[in-house]
Amino acid sequence: MSLRLCCILLSLGCPRGCAALSPSCPAGCCCPHPDALVFCESLGLTSLPRFIPRNTSVLSVARNLLCNMDHLLQNFSSLQVLNLSHNHLDRFPRGLPPSLESLQLQENRITYITTRALKQLRKLVQLDLEDNRIRAMQPRALLTLSRLERLSLKGNFLSSLPLFLPPSLTHLDVLKINRNCLQSVPEAAFDGLSRLHFVDLANNLWTCECDIMYLYRWLLDGRLGLAGDLVCAAPLHLAHRLLLTLSVMAICPRVLKQNEEAPPLNSTLPTSLRNSPAVETKFSVRLSIHVFYYIPIFS
Numbered sequence: 001m002s003l004r005l006c007c008i009l010l011s012l013g014c015p016r017g018c019a020a021l022s023p024s025c026p027a028g029c030c031c032p033h034p035d036a037l038v039f040c041e042s043l044g045l046t047s048l049p050r051f052i053p054r055n056t057s058v059l060s061v062a063r064n065l066l067c068n069m070d071h072l073l074q075n076f077s078s079l080q081v082l083n084l085s086h087n088h089l090d091r092f093p094r095g096l097p098p099s100l101e102s103l104q105l106q107e108n109r110i111t112y113i114t115t116r117a118l119k120q121l122r123k124l125v126q127l128d129l130e131d132n133r134i135r136a137m138q139p140r141a142l143l144t145l146s147r148l149e150r151l152s153l154k155g156n157f158l159s160s161l162p163l164f165l166p167p168s169l170t171h172l173d174v175l176k177i178n179r180n181c182l183q184s185v186p187e188a189a190f191d192g193l194s195r196l197h198f199v200d201l202a203n204n205l206w207t208c209e210c211d212i213m214y215l216y217r218w219l220l221d222g223r224l225g226l227a228g229d230l231v232c233a234a235p236l237h238l239a240h241r242l243l244l245t246l247s248v249m250a251i252c253p254r255v256l257k258q259n260e261e262a263p264p265l266n267s268t269l270p271t272s273l274r275n276s277p278a279v280e281t282k283f284s285v286r287l288s289i290h291v292f293y294y295i296p297i298f299s
């Protein structure tokens with residue numbers, strides 16, 4: 001079965017009364033495609049059901065009470081899609097099968113991401129970590145995910161972007177790190193991401209001082225459509241102002257004193273953003289596209 005078909009079926013959820021379709025389906029679960037698709041959602045599970053067919057390619061145990069999945073699936077060498085969302089996992093599961101291409105871990109309680117946890121997931125194309133409690137990622141943790149295209153870290157507590165984004169991040173199409181505690185973006189953080197066509201950085205704690213100049217310029221350099229709505233949280237006198245309506249002089253006068261050229265604000269900003277007071281009070285101009293439904297584009 002192609003991953004595309006698996007994903008379409010998975011996203012449709014569990015059809016009613018499908019449990020009878022396969023005699024090898026674990027008790028209480030439903031298996032719309034025998035031995036390939038197994039759904040065990042919302043069953044109050046505290047442990048993985050026994051007798052899940054070893055050659056399952058899509059497994060969802062979403063919306064249960066699972067706390068620990070370490071090494072339980074490591075022998076499932078056909079597993080491509082694994083939905084562990086809405087559980088009680090307090091750390092990234094260890095010993096996941098290297099065959100995984102799509103992993104959903106949203107709405108768990110994960111607090112940090114280590115390099116070791118991600119090391120073997122070289123085939124991963126999609127990783128969803130939305131709405132966890134992630135405060136830190138080991139700097140090189142993402143480096144081994146050489147096929148990753150979609151990463152969501154929305155709704156966590158990150159105060160900085162992972163320092164080393166892998167060269168493969170040219171394959172990263174989607175980066176969502178909004179609703180975190182980011183204050184700035186490290187110099188050159190996005191430079192390798194030539195395929196990046198969506199970034200959502202809204203609702204962070206942006207400090208509109210010199211450290212933000214890299215991001216400011218990166219956005220003004222033709223990427224306004226990616227994230228036009230970043231609001232400053234600090235310094236106090238710039239709080240609640242939209243970053244892109246501020247002048248270089250307001251953010252980092254030192255840069256001008258060093259004789260660097262300021263971006264030509266009026267010629268770069270779209271007309272709607274030029275009238276800064278109106279925009280700042282209403283927050284009505286949202287340039288980023290907030291559509292992030294799972295679209296299975298890989299097969």
Ligand SMILES: *[C@@H]1O[C@H](CO)[C@@H](O)[C@H](O)[C@H]1NC(C)=O
Nearest residue numbers: 010011062063083085104294
């Ligand atoms: C994973 O399960 C959650 C909860 O049922 C669901 O909302 C989500 O769409 C699923 N993800 C995929 C990729 O099917």
Ligand SMILES: *[C@@H]1O[C@H](CO)[C@@H](O)[C@H](O)[C@H]1NC(C)=O
Nearest residue numbers: 001034035036053054055056
């Ligand atoms: C999974 O393995 C069983 C035997 O263990 C086999 O009958 C079945 O056809 C296999 N299913 C797939 C999708 O490969």
Ligand SMILES: *[C@@H]1O[C@H](CO)[C@@H](O)[C@H](O)[C@H]1NC(C)=O
Nearest residue numbers: 070071072073074075076095
């Ligand atoms: C996975 O396979 C190995 C080697 O065949 C075995 O030792 C181990 O117990 C298996 N793990 C599980 C969780 O079944």
Ligand SMILES: *[C@@H]1O[C@H](CO)[C@@H](O)[C@H](O)[C@H]1NC(C)=O
Nearest residue numbers: 247263264265266267274275
């Ligand atoms: C931008 O344009 C406005 C009027 O359109 C003008 O008042 C303002 O001085 C200009 N700012 C810069 C930096 O040129």
